[in-house]
Amino acid sequence: MDYRCFALQKDASTPLYRQLADHIKRAVKEGELQPGEKLPPIRKLAEQLGISPITVSQSYDVLALEGVASGSIGRGTFLLPRPSITSAFQAKPLQPTLEGSQQPPAKPPEWMAALQQQLRLPRAALLQRTLQNAVKRWPAEEPLLHFSSGNPDANLFSLERWQEAMTQAGISxxxxxxxxxxxxxxxxxxxxxLRSFLAAYIRRYGIYVDTESILLTSGTQQGLDLIARSLLQPGDSVFVEEMSYISALDIFEQRGVQWETIPLDEYGLQTEVLARKLEATPQNRPRLLYTIPTGQSPTGVSLAQERRRHLAELARKHNLLIIEDDAFNELYYQGVTPAPAIWNYETEGRVIYLKSFSKTIFPAVRLGCIVAAPALLSVLVRQKQIFDRPTPISTTRTVLHYLNALAYERELTHIRRTYHQRRNALLTALEQELSPFGCHWSIPQAGFNLLLSIPEHLDSIQVVEEAASRGLVLAPGQFFAPVRTQQSSNTLRLTFADKSPQQLEEATRRLAAVLQTLVQTERRPIHSTPQFTTEV
Known part of the structure; x- marks a missing residue:
């Protein structure tokens, strides 16, 4: 079959991967594709249709989830025995048979298939599936080296201190x-x-509020979900950095928002670009900006102080609401004090500040807070009461005693020093191993991730698959891009926090070997477009 006949509309509201999946299901229904037929390799079909390999990969994932096709590493993707497809070309997902049974899988009811069509597959799920498919290439019994976990180092957390804090919480x-x-x-x-303690704690970031301006949440994700539910409608536009936190993108996209991206450089969000966009469309423009000013995810860069001040000025001038996501302000690597919050420069209530302690206590605690003007916070509280009660006091009181101990600041210093050493070890390894390939990378000023740009003619999915065959797990950068571009398709997120310097050096050597193999296969000159400075 000539797949080039599939008419994909790049400017349509339906994502390209969904369009492609629908075209393939239509071809199955009309008999143009037969059960057992092998679908084209991802890269080949991407070239034929002029789309990204990740789009084809996502489309094949959708077909697998809906029971239309099945794929495996090394064999390819094949159409399954043809199920009944509804008039909307909706395939019913296949159910597993009992072990040893030769009976065909039971078909789910029509309503379940229709529901699957309506539900959007989150970015995080697509990323997880991509990584799971990739690691099947690793046949060895040795453990995989995960270079893109996005996790802190669990060995730096103190369960003994947590146990003590729980005991003190019960007594109090x-x-x-x-x-x-x-x-x-x-x-x-x-x-x-806890709210009284946090009101004093966040003064270190230049935030001076009383307890009535603080709402406790089950982590940042709940805070983001509350904001999205309360302030956004389907079709609304939101300003966002050109690479961003994958869970935030998923939460806002579930609300049906449209993205207006702002580029990043080594000093963070380019506020002058935001200013031009605000001036160009004063009436029909986003009214909200989501930003991670310190230890930006996934780049690790931090917003310069003069840009924080400029951002606050833009908020006042254009009545722009800023969502300031702060998970990494304690984990800074430059200077002797944490950066002042954007809130510090905007005192009229146009900043909603989100704080998380998942990176400094441990992620399983799932506790954070929203700081906002009381009138705005009351809206968020009403939304939270619809589907949740106040954050459990057993958790909040334990967190209070954990944070209030003198040991906490000492632990922060140790964690910060450890991550800083690992960051430097990774930067040195990248310079030694990847500079010859023309790679570029961001320099993290906080947090525990950076963004790596690979040679332009290589696709990150291709690199991920080849790396998996060498026991190295990588996260493609395009999953963190609100709007996928060719530039984002040439990036990888790397994590240094949960690896020793020796592990980081070994991971970088493996990545260099992957690039060497792919560059030799492509036989094309090495070239990469830098996004960020590579000067430490």
């Missing part, structure tokens, strides 16, 4: 003898004791 709650603590809580904002 018993001494209070407040029966509201055993119910759903006296305040919808969450534990007053």
């Amino acid at each position: 709650l018993k001494q209070e003898e407040d029966t509201n603590n055993l119910q759903y809580g006296a305040s919808a904002l969450g534990d007053p004791a």
Whole structure:
């Protein structure tokens, strides 16, 4: 079959991967494709249709989820025995048979197939599936080396201290003898004791508020979801950095938003570009900006102080609401104090500040907070009460005692020093191993990730698959791009926090070997377009 007859509309509201999957299902229904037929290799079909290999890969993932096709590393993707397809060309997902049974899989009801069609596959799920497919290439029994986990180092967390804090929390709650603590809580904002502590804690970032301006949440993701539910409607546009936090992208996209991207450089979000966009379309433009100013994810760069001030000025001038996501301000690698929050420069309530302690206590704690003007916070509280109660006081009181201990600041210093050493080890290894290939990378000022740009003629999915065959797991950068571009298709997210310097050196050597293999196969000159400076 000539797949070039598939008419893909790049400017349509339906994603390209969904369009391609629908075309293939239509061809199956009309008999143009037969059960057992092998679909073209991902890169070959991408070239035929003039689209990214990741788009084809996502389309094949959709077909697999809907029971239309099945793929495996080394064999390819094949159409399954043809199920009944609805008039909307909706394939029913196949169900696993009992072990040893020769009966065909049971077909789910029509409503379930229709529901799957409506549900959008999140970026995080697509990334996870991509990585799972890639690691099947690693036949060895040795453990894989995960170079893109995005995780902190669990060995740096103290369970003994957490146990002590739990004990102290139980004692303090018993001494209070407040029966509201055993119910759903006296305040919808969450534990007053922890909010009082946090009001003092965030002053180090230039944020001066009282306890009534703080709402406790189950981590940053719940905070982002509350904001999206409360302030956004399908079709709304949002300003966002050109590479961003994958969970935030998923949350906002579930609300049906449209992205207006702002480029990044080594000093963070380019506020002068944002200013031009605000001036160019004063009426029909996004009213909200989502930004990670410190340890930006996935690049690790931090917004320069003068740009923070400029961003606050733009918010006042254009009535722009800023969502300031702060997960890494304690994990800074330059200077002797954390960077001031954008909130510090905007005092009229146009900043919603999100704080998480998942990276400094441990991720399983799942506790964060939203800081906002009381009038705005009341809207978020009402939304939270619809589907959740106040954050459990057993958790909040334990976190209070954990953070309030003198050991916490000492632990932060140790964690920061350890990550800084690992960051430097990775930067040195990249310079030694990847500079000859024309690679470029961001220099993290905080956090534990950086973004690597590979030679332009290589696709990150191709690199991920080849790396997996060498026992190296990588995350393609395009999953972190709100709007996928050719530039984002040539990037990889690398994590240094959870690896020793020796592991980082070995991972970089393996990546260099992967690039050497692919460059020799392509037989094309090495060239890469830098996104960020490579000067330490």
